[in-house]
Amino acid sequence: MRILISTLLAALTFGSSVSADPARFELDPEHTTVFFTVDHIGYAGTLGIFGTVSGEFVYDTDTQDLSAVDVRIDATSLNTFNDARDGHVKGKDFLDVSNHPEITFVATEGTPTGETTGTVTGDLTILGQSQPVTLDVTLNKAAEYPFGHKRFVLGLSLETSIQRSDFGMTYGVENGLVGDTVHIRIETEAMRME
Template identity: 65%
Template sequence: MRHLFATALFATTFAATAVSAAPERYELDPDHTAVMFTVDHVGYAATLGIFGEVAGTFMYDMETQELSDVQVTIASKSVNTFHDARDNHVKGSDFLNVSESPEITFTAEGGDPSGQNSGTVTGDLTILGQTHPITLNVTLNKAEAYPFGHKRFVLGLSIDGSLKRSTYGMTYAVANGLVGDEVDIRIETEAMRIE
């Protein structure tokens, strides 16, 4: 009888662990997600830009820290560099060409946890209709139920990486060095578990 009880307890515990270890889907909180970039301007200073319209989902396994099925969409027209004339230029054909390419997308099938609460994710970034691989560094800042408001389980993530805009056909002012080719990216987001 004691052996039967122990076996049943183990089976129940194992089942609970298996259920809790399953990957779960999260969605980016649009009110707490910022996609930022900096790019060199004539060697004097870096210009900051932010995309204000971002949506996305992904799967995350709390036990293995594996990230998968990442789908993120950014509205190109939502770019803001805090200068109206520059914003109009960035939205035009020299840069983002928002009338022809209204979305920037990032998709990834898996991540690579490298340590406690950190790792990388490699996926496909599409800008101006051109798709190329990019690797981003990901840090998990916090994972627990939100203390107020919606009170859903939330992951706080910091993400960074870089790309060469010429890779995507955005070559304006690269050759003469007026605008840098390398673009540094930083993303701060709170992602809510879909229940």
């Protein structure tokens, strides 16, 4: 992750609005969306969105060092736009939110693939089980935000696919009712905090 962020940010001119000291960035909860699709009996992908996501990291523009990366998803905030399905997916067959109310991602490394693209690898924890996951990342924009407190903001798009059975979530896999592959996408704006 440190390598990726340093590569992406070094390609941009920041001006005087960014300090040379380590700065903490937070994911803007109003502009962060985590959503997924999963196959339903081969007919179509079913969409799910997590409404409550938080995260932060520390970044030093002098050393290009990134640390303290921590993203948390409130599993109980899942919305699939169908009450009965929401109840099922939040239950023991899938997310088991009563016992595992949180999904976490902690980044461990990154690799640049272009001036504004790269991959980030980290540990994703679902149902209390952690697995390494690699996300494709695109830096959409890095600039002072035009509204409010005029904070410096990074706009990022991330995507990956996982096998839910790797986390012990096997309902409907063997009989093909629900796909094993889950396609995940994250759209976020990370704000530099003063």
